[in-house]
Amino acid sequence: MANRIKIKKGLQIPLLGKPEETFRGRITSEYVQVCPEDFQGITPKLKVKVGDTVKAGQPLFFSKMHPDMMVASPVSGTVTAIDRGEKRRILNITVKADKENVYVDYGKAAIDTLPAEEIRKRLLAAGIWFVIKQRPYDVVADPGKEPRDIFVTGFDTAPLAPSYDFILKGQEADLQAGLNALAKLTPGKVYLSISPDTKNEGLRKAENVTVTEFEGPHPAGNTGTQINYLAPVNRGEVVWTLNAPDVLFIGRLFNRGVVDLTRTVALTGSEVKQTGYYSMLVGTELTGLFAENVSGKGNLRHISGNVLTGTRIEAGGVLRATHFQLTVIPEGDDVHEAFGWASLSPKRYSAGATYLKLKKAYRLDARLLGGPRAIIVSNEYDKVFPLDIFPEQLIKSILAFNIDKMEQLGIYEVAPEDFALCEFVDTSKLELQRIVRTGLDMLRKEME
Amino acid sequence: MSLRKFLDKIKPNFEEGGKFHWLNSTYDAFETFLYVPNKTSKSGVHIHDARDSKRTMVIVILALIPALLMGMYNVGYQHYLAVNVQAGFMETFLYGLLAILPQIVVSYVVGLGIEFAMAQMKKEEVAEGFLVSGLLIPMILPVDTPLWMIAVATAFSVIFAKEVFGGTGYNIFNVALIARAFLFFAYPSKMSGDQVWVRTADTFGLGGGNVVDGFSGATPLGQLAVSDVSRFGDFSFLGITGNPLSLWDMFIGLTPGSVGEVSTLAILLGAVLLIVTGVGSWKTMLSVFFGGLFTVALLNVLAQNAAMEMPPLYHFLLGGFAFGAVFMATDPVTSARTEKGKWIYGFLIGVVAILIRIFNPGYPEGMMLAILFMNAFAPLIDFYVVDANIKRRLKRAAVKK
Numbered sequence: 001m002a003n004r005i006k007i008k009k010g011l012q013i014p015l016l017g018k019p020e021e022t023f024r025g026r027i028t029s030e031y032v033q034v035c036p037e038d039f040q041g042i043t044p045k046l047k048v049k050v051g052d053t054v055k056a057g058q059p060l061f062f063s064k065m066h067p068d069m070m071v072a073s074p075v076s077g078t079v080t081a082i083d084r085g086e087k088r089r090i091l092n093i094t095v096k097a098d099k100e101n102v103y104v105d106y107g108k109a110a111i112d113t114l115p116a117e118e119i120r121k122r123l124l125a126a127g128i129w130f131v132i133k134q135r136p137y138d139v140v141a142d143p144g145k146e147p148r149d150i151f152v153t154g155f156d157t158a159p160l161a162p163s164y165d166f167i168l169k170g171q172e173a174d175l176q177a178g179l180n181a182l183a184k185l186t187p188g189k190v191y192l193s194i195s196p197d198t199k200n201e202g203l204r205k206a207e208n209v210t211v212t213e214f215e216g217p218h219p220a221g222n223t224g225t226q227i228n229y230l231a232p233v234n235r236g237e238v239v240w241t242l243n244a245p246d247v248l249f250i251g252r253l254f255n256r257g258v259v260d261l262t263r264t265v266a267l268t269g270s271e272v273k274q275t276g277y278y279s280m281l282v283g284t285e286l287t288g289l290f291a292e293n294v295s296g297k298g299n300l301r302h303i304s305g306n307v308l309t310g311t312r313i314e315a316g317g318v319l320r321a322t323h324f325q326l327t328v329i330p331e332g333d334d335v336h337e338a339f340g341w342a343s344l345s346p347k348r349y350s351a352g353a354t355y356l357k358l359k360k361a362y363r364l365d366a367r368l369l370g371g372p373r374a375i376i377v378s379n380e381y382d383k384v385f386p387l388d389i390f391p392e393q394l395i396k397s398i399l400a401f402n403i404d405k406m407e408q409l410g411i412y413e414v415a416p417e418d419f420a421l422c423e424f425v426d427t428s429k430l431e432l433q434r435i436v437r438t439g440l441d442m443l444r445k446e447m448e
Numbered sequence: 449m450s451l452r453k454f455l456d457k458i459k460p461n462f463e464e465g466g467k468f469h470w471l472n473s474t475y476d477a478f479e480t481f482l483y484v485p486n487k488t489s490k491s492g493v494h495i496h497d498a499r500d501s502k503r504t505m506v507i508v509i510l511a512l513i514p515a516l517l518m519g520m521y522n523v524g525y526q527h528y529l530a531v532n533v534q535a536g537f538m539e540t541f542l543y544g545l546l547a548i549l550p551q552i553v554v555s556y557v558v559g560l561g562i563e564f565a566m567a568q569m570k571k572e573e574v575a576e577g578f579l580v581s582g583l584l585i586p587m588i589l590p591v592d593t594p595l596w597m598i599a600v601a602t603a604f605s606v607i608f609a610k611e612v613f614g615g616t617g618y619n620i621f622n623v624a625l626i627a628r629a630f631l632f633f634a635y636p637s638k639m640s641g642d643q644v645w646v647r648t649a650d651t652f653g654l655g656g657g658n659v660v661d662g663f664s665g666a667t668p669l670g671q672l673a674v675s676d677v678s679r680f681g682d683f684s685f686l687g688i689t690g691n692p693l694s695l696w697d698m699f700i701g702l703t704p705g706s707v708g709e710v711s712t713l714a715i716l717l718g719a720v721l722l723i724v725t726g727v728g729s730w731k732t733m734l735s736v737f738f739g740g741l742f743t744v745a746l747l748n749v750l751a752q753n754a755a756m757e758m759p760p761l762y763h764f765l766l767g768g769f770a771f772g773a774v775f776m777a778t779d780p781v782t783s784a785r786t787e788k789g790k791w792i793y794g795f796l797i798g799v800v801a802i803l804i805r806i807f808n809p810g811y812p813e814g815m816m817l818a819i820l821f822m823n824a825f826a827p828l829i830d831f832y833v834v835d836a837n838i839k840r841r842l843k844r845a846a847v848k849k
Contacts, residue, residue, distance in 0.1 A: 013495070015495075159495075232841075232844065234841075234844060234845035235845055236845075301488070301494060303494055307493065307494045307495045308493050308494070308495075309493075310494065312494070327494075329494065329495065331488055332486065332488055333486045333487075333488050334486070335484075335486060336452050336483045336484070336486060337483060337484040338482060338483055338484075339481075339482065339483075340483070340484035340498075340500075340502070340503070341481075341500070341502035341503050341505075341506045342506065343484075343498075348498035349497070349498055350497050350498045350499040350503075351497055351499075352497075352499055352725065352726045353724060353725045353726050354498075354499045354503050354504065354507055354725045354726070354727065355498055355499070355503075364495040365488070365495070366488040366489050366494050366495065367484065367485070367486060367487065367488050367489075367496065368485065368487050368488065368489055368496050369484055369485075369496045369497070369498050369500055370484075370485070370496070370499075370500025370501060370502065370503075371476075371480060371485060371500070371501070371573045372573070373501045373573075373575055373616070373617060374575070374614070374615065374616060374617025374618055375617055376501060376504070376577070376616065376617045376780055376781055377504060377727075377780050378729070378780040378783070378785040378786075379729065379785075379787055382787065388837070388840070389837070390786065390834050390837055392785065393830075393834050408838040408841065408842075409834070409837070409838065409841075410841060416492075420492070420493055423492050423493045424493045424495065424496060424497055425497045425499075426496075426497070427497075427499050427500055427501055427503075427504055428501065428617075429496065429500065431490075431491050431492050432492065433491070433492040433493070434491045434492055
């Protein structure tokens, strides 16, 4: 029986558009796009130029800091465009897909017989190292540093989150292979956190790992919460974090010898006509999927990921590298609601009790619903922040960029996503995740 | 939607480069008052909670309404008692309304005027904090405070207690209490004594008459402070015409005192709203009463005079104790911000308020000074609460090595 940890603080935002547990088919697109900004902490150096042909699994670019860290092309085909933004920053790399996907053969391997160094090299060379993130700083893991422990999240509690049980169904062998590989990379433990409701045997009976159940509202499924309860990160320590569906990429590399960046993705949100699960490659264009499945009323916001941490994409955007979910909600910029401060409308949702909660699920749009203010209300963040950290004080120390205070208050333990719920409930409408991201980036620059 | 069309039409004038760009904050304040802004999120979370700063302040104002209405009624009640005229309910209330309304208007016009001007200078949105402070100021003053004094005190406190620190959210001391403290020390004769708590003159021609013989406008706490009775059992609180005051009178608020503070019943109604909506911290409120109860109980045991013998219930019903606990101590900006800190902060307010009441012969009421005093210490309390968390983290790191 796995240990069970109960989380009390948090919030399950009741949104309309939960994904129905039905598989609705595979989505392919003519063009596949990879956006380097998805790989937090990597400065990309190109390996290809426009006109080159690539195989699936062949590197598109590598990390400037770690030239052996590649990022793979999800698909075989021809590089047709490399878009750049300000200061020649690479925005995206577009590959026109071949009819038949041809993979680079990295060779099958029995993980048991491989030394840790070999596993590390293979992951870096195959271009899937990016699925491993590290704390501190919440960036793609530094392959030069041995992690104290590795934390794998086996469920997602975010709003309208996909079921990992469903995603992992039938792929248990790849999951276990990936976990075995990870276990070799740390002298410490591999922790796998699961939901008490998990039925998937691949998760519940996973070997080579310490399984812990986390019960409670979001952010019980956030890796930051789990680390804080299991073995918090201290100054000078490094831990790695992964999501269970990401572990599949590692498993496939060793079991099949190929880089197969196929994800099972949930299409969710109040504006989706028919929710459900689709399989697609990372970087797949979503124009067709959205066109068929999204209701056309009003301005819409398309999100790769969930409503708390996802990336805004256009209707013609692509599935971003780290996401297993697509969400479509109303944009709301065409709505003018009179006297919001006095509103008794049942359509408005608040975590607190300043509005009556009359509905079971809400159709929320992307409006801020207020203007930015100084931090006024107290104990607002704490209620949705289960970590043993003072969120408000940490945010203030980041704003002042007081490094000593940031360290003392636990900056090394957190990622922007841990503050997502705080940002949602914030009466002062501050961009907390951006503040934390900026703080982490500045601190990393200072320390490394 | 014609109002919306009108707003959209005039909006360009107020934007950068427009004719009235120097009124941008003012335009924004009115537009967001009328309509929820349609700005959508640029970074971070894609959805936001419906609660904003405006909603929060509106809840506080709603919570203040019962105390304000009871206070208005009491102003009329005390007046007609003083001039010995039988007046109906509506007339009594109307007298109070006419007495208080100009004070509210003055406080809002002066305070919001400064807030709008400052927001405009800083090119920021107008913060809503003063909507509450502006209502609190007339409610914690004696009814006979001249309007010009309210204007001066409001201006002083908004500028020197709030704007110099950076505006709403950055002030150290409670703005409304600073306004009262300013008047208390600058014009003591208008803030204390027997003459200021009951309006005896007519208001806009309403309720004229001569004051009855034997009239005394002293507040109950004031009476106790100057009394030479040595046992509380022998002491009785008197109304302004010499009639004895019952506990019930004190509970519903038919005693002389600051406008909003008299009715404990109405304050409790407000407290319920603040607690149910989560806008006011029940921890702070409760701990203020705990602190008071603890101190009074201790003094009752050690009692040397009538004031020290007064039971806790009287302390809670009289003066500004309940009002301070519910509406002043809970101001999130000037209170302790950590949950453990709130217990300590509230408890010490209760302790200090009672100590000032009983041991300082100059001030029969101690709530205002107690809260201002603890405002100064709130950051220190938080420092130690947060420091415990820091120590725990350091210890954890040390054990690992």
